[in-house]
Amino acid sequence: MKKWISILITVIFVFSSTMLVFAAPAPEETTKVRIGTQPWIGYGPWWIAKDQGLFEKYGLEAELVDFIEDKEVNAAFASGDMNAANIATHTALKLFSVGLDLKLVLVEDISTSADAILVSNEISSIADLKGKSVAYEEGTTSDLLLNYALTQSGLSLSDISPVPMPASDAGTTLLSGDVQAAVTYEPYISEILKNNDSIKILYKAEERPGLISDVFVVSAKWAQGNEETVRKLLQVWDEALQYYQENPEDARKIIADAVGSAPEDLVTAFDGVQFFDVNENQKALSGDFLTTIQDVAMVSQSIGLFETIPDFSNLIDASYVD
Structure with missing residues (x-):
């Protein structure tokens, strides 16, 4: 008799445990x-x-x-x-x-100084970009900043020699001397300035906040x-x-x-x-x-x-x- 009672208790325990598992809430779907x-x-x-x-x-x-x-x-x-x-x-x-x-x-x-136009030291103004080679990525924030800066100085893209390329390459191209100016953004700006003290920032995005x-x-x-x-x-x-x-x-x-x-x-x-x-x-x-x-x-x-x-x-x- 004790043996059957023991078996019955075991069955009830197993059944109850199983029901608890099924009753547990499912984890929230990701x-x-x-x-x-x-x-x-x-x-x-x-x-x-x-x-x-x-x-x-x-x-x-x-x-x-x-x-x-x-x-x-x-x-x-x-x-x-x-x-x-x-x-x-x-x-x-x-x-x-x-x-x-x-x-x-x-x-x-919004970028204040994290987007900029970099130039060699002999260039001191946007007007000095006339006739110069400028590296930048077309259709990007670099394109936007360059055009705005040129417009503010009465110039346009027709006044410079555009050199289209990714923003990641523009700064290094300036370092190599293949262009006289480059438009790019951070972290590329800091990397370029760290590697060559003959390069400087000419124009920053803060000239038109939110642009x-x-x-x-x-x-x-x-x-x-x-x-x-x-x-x-x-x-x-x-x-x-x-x-x-x-x-x-x-x-x-x-x-x-x-x-x-x-x-x-x-x-x-x-x-x-x-x-x-x-x-x-x-x-x-x-x-x-x-x-x-x-x-x-x-x-x-x-x-x-x-x-x-x-x-x-x-x-x-x-x-x-x-």
Whole structure:
């Protein structure tokens, strides 16, 4: 009798344990998202988020896909291979103007001194660039900055000898003496200045605040079924930016590692970038940045990104930062 009671107790225990296993709540499903990026410190908070596990905190499995040239990340996003992308403001305008269904949901940063025109010491003004060879990447922030600087001095591209090439190569080409000027951005600026004291900065992006800026865009079609994911991504950005502000030394090391430079070589680069959190975006996306977009559009039109300036009223979606 005792033997049968023992067997019965065992069966009940096993059955109860099995039911508990089946009754246990299933783990929350992870949402996958692919984000296009480049080795630019303005996108640094995403690498901080990756390092600090912030994507996982919000149930996201984020793949940060790095590209070297603007055209590469633009093509990947336009093809639908990326759900979201970090791109320059003028690039967002260009993609929107050709009919790409995207939404600008976050202003990430503006460059003050992290984008610049570098020259050899004998050149002292933008006017001195007349007739000179200038290396820059067409259709990028470098193109935008160069054209704006030339226009402010009464010049145009026809007054110089353009030498198109990736921004990553422009500075080294200047070092070799093959051109007299180069337009590029950090970390390339710091690397060039560190290696040759005969090179100097002639013109910085701070001459027109906001002209060189970066935004976070998402596929409108993808966002329609992933509104909560977009909001979570902005929360991740906000927390990563908070970490940057509270732990600047460690945060800058994370970003420097991601872009392939030493933190001590990027001090001026970090100082030349202003980040925007979600609260600041609430004001920017409904006010100040709208004016900036119009200025960027005018310069973009002058460099041939589009013939007529389109209506950008449907480009920005501020609902995710409200």
